[in-house]
Amino acid sequence: xxxxxxxxxxxxxxxxxxxxxxxxxxxxxxxxxxxxxxxxxxxxxxxxxxxxxxxxxxxxxxxxxxxxxxxxxxxxxxxxxxxxxxxxxxxxxxxxxxxxxxxxxxxxxxxxxxxxxxxxxxxxxxxxxxxxxxxxxxxxxxxxxxxxxxxxxxxxxxxxxxxxxxxxxxxxxxxxxxxxxxxxxxxxxxxxxxxxxxxxxxxxxxxxxxxxxxxxxxxxxxxxxxxxxxxxxxxxxxxxxxxxxxxxxxxxxxxxxxxxxxxxxxxxxxxxxxxxxxxxxxxxxxxxxxxxxxxxxxxxxxxxxxxxxxxxxxxxxxxxxxxxxxxxxxxxxxxxxxxxxxxxxxxxxxxxxxxxxxxxxxxxxxxxxxxxxxxxxxxxxxxxxxxxxxxxxxxxxxxxxxxxxxxxxxxxxxxxxxxxxxxxxxxxxxxxxxxxxxxxxxxxxxxxxxxxxxxxxxxxxxxxxxxxxxxxxxxxxxxxxxxxxxxxxxxxxxxxxxxxxxxxxxxxxxxxxxxxxxxxxxxxxxxxxxxxxxxxxxxxxxxxxxxxxxxxxxxxxxxxxxxxxxxxxxxxxxxxxxxxxxxxxxxxxxxxxxxxxxxxxxxxxxxxxxxxxxxxxxxxxxxxxxxxxxxxxxxxxxxxxxxxxxxxxxxxxxxxxxxxxxxxxxxxxxxxxxx
Amino acid sequence: xxxxxxxxxxxxxxxxxxxxxxxxxxxxxxxxxxxxxxxxxxxxxxxxxxxxxxxxxxxxxxxxxxxxxxxxxxxxxxxxxxxxxxxxxxxxxxxxxxxxxxxxxxxxxxxxxxxxxxxxxxxxxxxxxxxxxxxxxxxxxxxxxxxxxxxxxxxxxxxxxxxxxxxxxxxxxxxxxxxxxxxxxxxxxxxxxxxxxxxxxxxxxxxxxxxxxxxxxxxxxxxxxxxxxxxxxxxxxxxxxxxxxxxxxxxxxxxxxxxxxxxxxxxxxxxxxxxxxxxxxxxxxxxxxxxxxxxxxxxxxxxxxxxxxxxxxxxxxxxxxxxx
Numbered sequence: 001x002x003x004x005x006x007x008x009x010x011x012x013x014x015x016x017x018x019x020x021x022x023x024x025x026x027x028x029x030x031x032x033x034x035x036x037x038x039x040x041x042x043x044x045x046x047x048x049x050x051x052x053x054x055x056x057x058x059x060x061x062x063x064x065x066x067x068x069x070x071x072x073x074x075x076x077x078x079x080x081x082x083x084x085x086x087x088x089x090x091x092x093x094x095x096x097x098x099x100x101x102x103x104x105x106x107x108x109x110x111x112x113x114x115x116x117x118x119x120x121x122x123x124x125x126x127x128x129x130x131x132x133x134x135x136x137x138x139x140x141x142x143x144x145x146x147x148x149x150x151x152x153x154x155x156x157x158x159x160x161x162x163x164x165x166x167x168x169x170x171x172x173x174x175x176x177x178x179x180x181x182x183x184x185x186x187x188x189x190x191x192x193x194x195x196x197x198x199x200x201x202x203x204x205x206x207x208x209x210x211x212x213x214x215x216x217x218x219x220x221x222x223x224x225x226x227x228x229x230x231x232x233x234x235x236x237x238x239x240x241x242x243x244x245x246x247x248x249x250x251x252x253x254x255x256x257x258x259x260x261x262x263x264x265x266x267x268x269x270x271x272x273x274x275x276x277x278x279x280x281x282x283x284x285x286x287x288x289x290x291x292x293x294x295x296x297x298x299x300x301x302x303x304x305x306x307x308x309x310x311x312x313x314x315x316x317x318x319x320x321x322x323x324x325x326x327x328x329x330x331x332x333x334x335x336x337x338x339x340x341x342x343x344x345x346x347x348x349x350x351x352x353x354x355x356x357x358x359x360x361x362x363x364x365x366x367x368x369x370x371x372x373x374x375x376x377x378x379x380x381x382x383x384x385x386x387x388x389x390x391x392x393x394x395x396x397x398x399x400x401x402x403x404x405x406x407x408x409x410x411x412x413x414x415x416x417x418x419x420x421x422x423x424x425x426x427x428x429x430x431x432x433x434x435x436x437x438x439x440x441x442x443x444x445x446x447x448x449x450x451x452x453x454x455x456x457x458x459x460x461x462x463x464x465x466x467x468x469x470x471x472x473x474x475x476x477x478x479x480x481x482x483x484x485x486x487x488x489x490x491x492x493x494x495x496x497x498x499x500x501x502x503x504x505x506x507x508x509x510x511x512x513x514x515x516x517x518x519x520x521x522x523x524x525x526x527x528x529x530x531x532x533x534x535x536x537x538x539x540x541x542x543x544x545x546x547x548x549x550x551x552x553x554x555x556x557x558x559x560x561x562x563x564x565x566x567x568x569x570x571x572x573x574x575x576x577x578x579x580x581x582x583x584x585x586x587x588x589x590x591x592x593x594x595x596x597x598x599x600x601x602x603x604x605x606x607x608x609x610x611x612x613x614x615x616x617x618x619x620x621x622x623x624x625x626x627x628x629x630x631x632x633x634x635x636x637x638x639x640x641x642x643x644x645x646x647x648x649x650x651x652x653x654x655x656x657x658x659x660x661x662x663x664x665x666x667x668x669x670x671x672x673x674x675x
Numbered sequence: 676x677x678x679x680x681x682x683x684x685x686x687x688x689x690x691x692x693x694x695x696x697x698x699x700x701x702x703x704x705x706x707x708x709x710x711x712x713x714x715x716x717x718x719x720x721x722x723x724x725x726x727x728x729x730x731x732x733x734x735x736x737x738x739x740x741x742x743x744x745x746x747x748x749x750x751x752x753x754x755x756x757x758x759x760x761x762x763x764x765x766x767x768x769x770x771x772x773x774x775x776x777x778x779x780x781x782x783x784x785x786x787x788x789x790x791x792x793x794x795x796x797x798x799x800x801x802x803x804x805x806x807x808x809x810x811x812x813x814x815x816x817x818x819x820x821x822x823x824x825x826x827x828x829x830x831x832x833x834x835x836x837x838x839x840x841x842x843x844x845x846x847x848x849x850x851x852x853x854x855x856x857x858x859x860x861x862x863x864x865x866x867x868x869x870x871x872x873x874x875x876x877x878x879x880x881x882x883x884x885x886x887x888x889x890x891x892x893x894x895x896x897x898x899x900x901x902x903x904x905x906x907x908x909x910x911x912x913x914x915x916x917x918x919x920x921x922x923x924x925x926x927x928x929x930x931x932x933x934x935x936x937x938x939x940x941x942x943x944x945x946x947x948x949x950x951x952x953x954x955x956x957x958x959x960x961x962x963x964x965x966x967x968x969x970x971x972x973x974x975x976x977x978x979x980x981x982x983x984x985x986x987x988x989x990x991x992x993x994x995x996x997x998x999x
Binding site for chain 1: 816988
């Protein structure tokens with residue numbers, strides 16, 4: 001099934017947040033802090049205010065009134081303290097974007113009392129502590145069995161440190177808001193968000209409004225990858241600016257500003273210790289991470305939680321440590337936790353296979369657990385082994401000589417690698433309605449399509465549930481006035497929304513009337529206690545230039561077991577997109593922090609390298625049919641994130657196979673291979 | 676919005692006449708417009724020279740070629756004579772930027788583009804090139820893709836052009852016009868090392884305008900351009916090389932041209948390597964000796980020493996590939 005809004009998108013008819021035509025609109029531009037830590041001593045906006053075309057300036061000097069200020073990233077302009085470089089300190093509202101931007105640049109004089117900042121994460125940082133929970137609510141530390149004894153008894157061990165850099169989501173559409181206050185004090189926000197309902201609730205709370213007075217519209221969203229999963233400061237600033245100006249206000253962050261104000265993936269420093277017996281069975285697994293958050297908020301990426309999911313071991317310890325630095329608050333980026341965690345774990349498993357003289361696929365199969373190692377819960381379904389075997393078959397793994405550094409084609413060293421991937425199958429309460437109109441069906445749910453194809457998948461799901469053709473179904477999403485829904489995040493959108501849509505459709509068929517609604521709160525809450533995860537096996541073939549250290553990925557294959565695949569064409573795109581993002585993480589993506597200035601240096605698309613088309617081979621994607629009755633009425637697991645999870649490790653393992661060099665610190669740039 | 680005048684010049688003389696202090700020439704705008712948006716360049720007036728009649732690629736009687744300053748990079752890279760007779764130039768041009776950028780970018784503008792050093796492009800930070808006397812934060816800071824040769828305590832920026840590296844190897848002659856009349860600037864020689872005044876990228880005087888780049892007849896030999904970067908396309912070079920090699924029937928190097936990109940404030944003609952090679956017996960030993968002769972000049976910074984190894988490998992492996 002093709003994307004139902006595909007024609008709108010390619011013909012420019014699809015309206016994104018900044019593009020709504022609003023009468024009398026004014027334009028806002030954010031002024032950011034020039035220091036990483038300290039206080040604003042004085043803020044003088046008089047030059048901006050006397051600039052022709054400028055309507056107003058808001059800053060902490062005005063301390064605009066807010067409701068709930070518990071979230072310091074959203075409680076904008078409430079005080080003089082500066083917690084990170086690039087924090088919003090003022091906003092200029094003007095008749096045009098150009099005037100607003102220029103007045104923001106030259107007309108707002110900010111003086112600071114600067115304090116020394118600390119922006120560098122290091123494994124011996126004195127501020128490292130164990131957070132109580134890690135995202136989204138896991139315990140920080142788990143321990144089962146005797147890890148030290150398991151390591152002492154092991155025939156082979158691995159004890160290595162792996163690091164991943166700070167990474168930025170870089171959605172194509174910037175974070176943008178149009179705020180419109182109605183005559184009765186109601187607020188409409190056209191916003192680029194991954195969850196209209198949650199956005200409305202949070203923004204209303206921050207603004208001190210009841211949620212029914214706020215409406216969030218986001219009919220089309222140009223990517224988010226987690227960075228639009230919660231409201232960002234620009235939404236609150238736009239609302240305050242519109243209130244102060246007495247006009248609707250448009251506010252978009254520039255690409256540079258997105259680097260500071262919309263979240264990023266924390267850098268990680270991970271230590272993995274593995275022990276195995278002579279047969280390759282794990283005797284111990286110890287996975288620890290040091291990572292960062294801001295001084296404003298605790299966000300602890302769940303980096304080592306994957307080790308509670310993957311492999312059977314009698315002794316398992318996972319732990320998280322966090323340093324609070326003078327940096328922006330990190331946040332969700334495609335498969336937070338799984339992505340950096342599996343780079344480390346799956347690199348270490350490759351190292352263990354080599355140390356044990358085993359094939360890396362066989363090592364993983366040897367350690368296939370009967371139940372989830374961390375919790376002891378049974379899996380609703382787990383087909384990692386099937387993915388590994390199917391992938392090995394498709395990739396031609398049987399022909400592989402494990403000896404590293406011996407295949408030279410011209411001046412290119414060739415190698416192959418494998419890694420597992422995993423991602424949880426979540427579901428959250430959602431409501432939906434379906435009504436009959438002239439023989440067609442209108443499905444309503446406050447879901448959102450961030451480019452994944454959600455609108456299309458829901459059309460398919462509703463058509464199947466109604467026994468109708470997709471042409472008879474119109475799905476309305478992207479508006480908080482629709483029945484409340486969870487966000488497009490955690491790969492749970494389709495599962496959550498789809499459950500509600502199916503139940504509403506079933507109710508309609510049962511009542512035979514014109515309309516039916518459903519709320520899945522009870523159903524989701526009563527779900528049986530299983531460990532629910534998708535799994536995958538990812539294979540890479542790389543070519544590394546023997547003289548220059550350039551790495552080219554010549555083959556990338558992902559085989560996934562993710563329940564029933566609802567919309568194959570769009571699912572393939574999701575897997576390919578995830579794997580492409582994983583390729584970027586493996587080879588080139590990194591946000592460099594300047595220790596002296598305390599800011600992100602590589603903060604645009606020229607300096608932060610995302611893969612170009614020339615970097616990306618024809619990616620092969622396959623999936624195995626997986627029947628799992630414990631998920632949801634569609635039998636589906638999420639697919640938006642798992643594609644990225646194992647890619648970087650598969651590529652790093654292939655680089656080792658090609659060259660004999662183990663790169664434990666991403667990205668794998670040529671300098672690291674010029675030894 | 677900072678106001679500025681925009682005028683389109685009809686010919687070179689008029690363009691020069693329109694140039695006053697605070698004026699900048701605009702052609703494809705692929706670099707200047709970015710710099711204006713960033714606040715790095717703040718001209719009072721733009722004189723648009725993009726449509727001046729310097730848009731031709733023509734043979735000259737001595738066997739060389741004359742390339743107009745407003746020839747688009749994409750047209751230069753695709754030109755049959757350039758591809759056939761100056762393959763290193765065609766390859767260099769096509770390895771730069773993206774198809775869309777090359778469609779806009781001109782030969783003259785490509786030579787005069789500014790460094791992409793992150794500190795230069797960020798007006799909130801000191802930079803001797805942008806704001807003389809403020810200091811160079813790249814030296815203690817982020818410099819993993821900055822210079823290893825010819826830099827100074829004032830500046831460690833690199834020149835970003837690929838095309839200029841090939842032109843440097845090909846002994847290009849840059850024709851300029853200005854209020855003082857016309858003159859010819861040889862390459863190497865157009866770009867200058869940073870010294871204590873890194874704000875000056877080239878030897879051009881204010882108001883001087885590049886009209887033509889002239890290449891002598893191509894030297895005999897096999898040639899290529901090879902660029903190493905952190906992604907396969909649309910990235911600046913870590914190190915690049917324009918190379919030509921001609922070996923006689925006795926195995927003696929008769930002609931050699933070597934220029935490096937990504938290593939210096941200028942497209943770096945590797946004259947010491949050339950001198951070491953010409954007249955010696957072609958082979959691994961000579962290639963390595965040539966590379967070492969050039970890289971003896973290298974003074975890498977703490978985080979870009981890999982470039983010395985990379986440049987060495989690139990010189991030797993490119994020469995190896997060019998040897999028949």
